[in-house]
Amino acid sequence: MKARSWLLMAATCLAVVGVETATAQQKSITVSSWGGAFQKAQRQAWFDLVEKELGITVKEETTQGIADVRAQVASGKPTWDLTTQGYYTCALLEKEGRLEKLDPAIVNDPGVPASLKSDHCMSQIVYSVAIGWRKNSKGWDNRQPKGWDAFWNVKDFPGGRSMRRHPIYNMEAALIADGVPMDKLYPLDVERAFKKLESMKPHVVVWWNSGAQSVQVLQDGEVEMVGAWNGRIQAAMGEKDGRGGPIGITFDQQMLVSDAWMMPKGAPNKELAMKALAIMMRPDAQASISKYINYAPANLKGYDTGIITKEMAAGLPNSPENVGKGFVMSVDWWVQNNDEMVKRFDAFLQK
Numbered sequence: 594m595k596a597r598s599w600l601l602m603a604a605t606c607l608a609v610v611g612v613e614t615a616t617a618q619q620k621s622i623t624v625s626s627w628g629g630a631f632q633k634a635q636r637q638a639w640f641d642l643v644e645k646e647l648g649i650t651v652k653e654e655t656t657q658g659i660a661d662v663r664a665q666v667a668s669g670k671p672t673w674d675l676t677t678q679g680y681y682t683c684a685l686l687e688k689e690g691r692l693e694k695l696d697p698a699i700v701n702d703p704g705v706p707a708s709l710k711s712d713h714c715m716s717q718i719v720y721s722v723a724i725g726w727r728k729n730s731k732g733w734d735n736r737q738p739k740g741w742d743a744f745w746n747v748k749d750f751p752g753g754r755s756m757r758r759h760p761i762y763n764m765e766a767a768l769i770a771d772g773v774p775m776d777k778l779y780p781l782d783v784e785r786a787f788k789k790l791e792s793m794k795p796h797v798v799v800w801w802n803s804g805a806q807s808v809q810v811l812q813d814g815e816v817e818m819v820g821a822w823n824g825r826i827q828a829a830m831g832e833k834d835g836r837g838g839p840i841g842i843t844f845d846q847q848m849l850v851s852d853a854w855m856m857p858k859g860a861p862n863k864e865l866a867m868k869a870l871a872i873m874m875r876p877d878a879q880a881s882i883s884k885y886i887n888y889a890p891a892n893l894k895g896y897d898t899g900i901i902t903k904e905m906a907a908g909l910p911n912s913p914e915n916v917g918k919g920f921v922m923s924v925d926w927w928v929q930n931n932d933e934m935v936k937r938f939d940a941f942l943q944k
Contacts, residue, residue: 620649639872693860699864708921709891722847726819730752733750740845798816805825823888844918847918893911
């Protein structure tokens with residue numbers, strides 16, 4: 594009898610432990626993002642807030658891009674509940690049927706423009722592809738570049754250039770430098786863009802593959818000018834180690850893009866993740882991200898909270914004073930043409 598009682602007690606304990614473990618699992622979500630300074634800012638502005646308000650744990654992982662999401666879904670048992678990806682990447686995944694649909698009863702903030710959200714994606718930040726340069730560049734006579742025409746102008750702005758190793762951004766930049774108005778860019782004139790890129794190719798010292806590399810080559814003095822993400826350039830502007838001297842930035846002819854939250858198909862904690870997403874998209878939470886990194890809120894009501902000061906707004910790409918200096922990149926065009934352009938761009942680099 595004693596043995597039987599002991600077995601019953603042991604079974605009961607195991608059942609309780611099982612229930613507690615299941616409950617603990619239900620009270621956590623896993624998110625993936627880009628790591629580094631950006632993910633640290635997400636933790637400070639959003640993840641800590643979500644944990645406090647929902648009483649859960651936000652587990653963090655990192656992503657390298659679209660292939661990771663595809664692999665998660667293909668496994669049949671994704672571990673990520675939310676992931677950060679570029680908005681145009683989100684559109685590609687949505688087209689492939691690899692994302693969960695967001696519940697508008699939970700996630701639906703009117704402060705996010707319609708162009709920055711869909712049934713499956715919600716932009717979290719807005720940033721831009723802007724021009725950064727070394728202020729002590731020789732032969733510039735204190736001139737400051739004001740747009741992509743200046744980027745191509747190696748006579749008045751001598752020195753090496755750096756651009757992303759991908760057709761996206763570069764084709765738009767080439768067309769603007771060739772005289773196409775920003776509001777007349779799409780559909781992109783592919784032949785004209787590649788012809789203009791040919792004239793820049795000899796001056797591109799580095800085709801960068803990561804945000805860190807994009808500013809490292811500028812700081813180290815390998816190049817005089819770079820087309821890169823504004824947050825990366827501005828973070829480098831604030832560093833004090835003096836590698837390569839002071840750095841400047843211009844929002845003139847900037848390309849406005851966004852990163853979005855999305856949920857891989859089959860995410861294990863869908864409802865809880867959407868509740869977390871709703872918190873992170875509130876105007877106050879959205880405005881808070883700008884305190885930790887030079888990226889702007891996707892929810893424009895963030896500018897009405899008083900959290901973003903006038904000084905902060907001056908460095909944000911979609912602030913009232915900067916948004917009119919550039920244009921919004923067409924996600925639709927790139928979803929339709931991405932694969933073809935990547936193949937052509939790779940061939941262009943190999944010539």
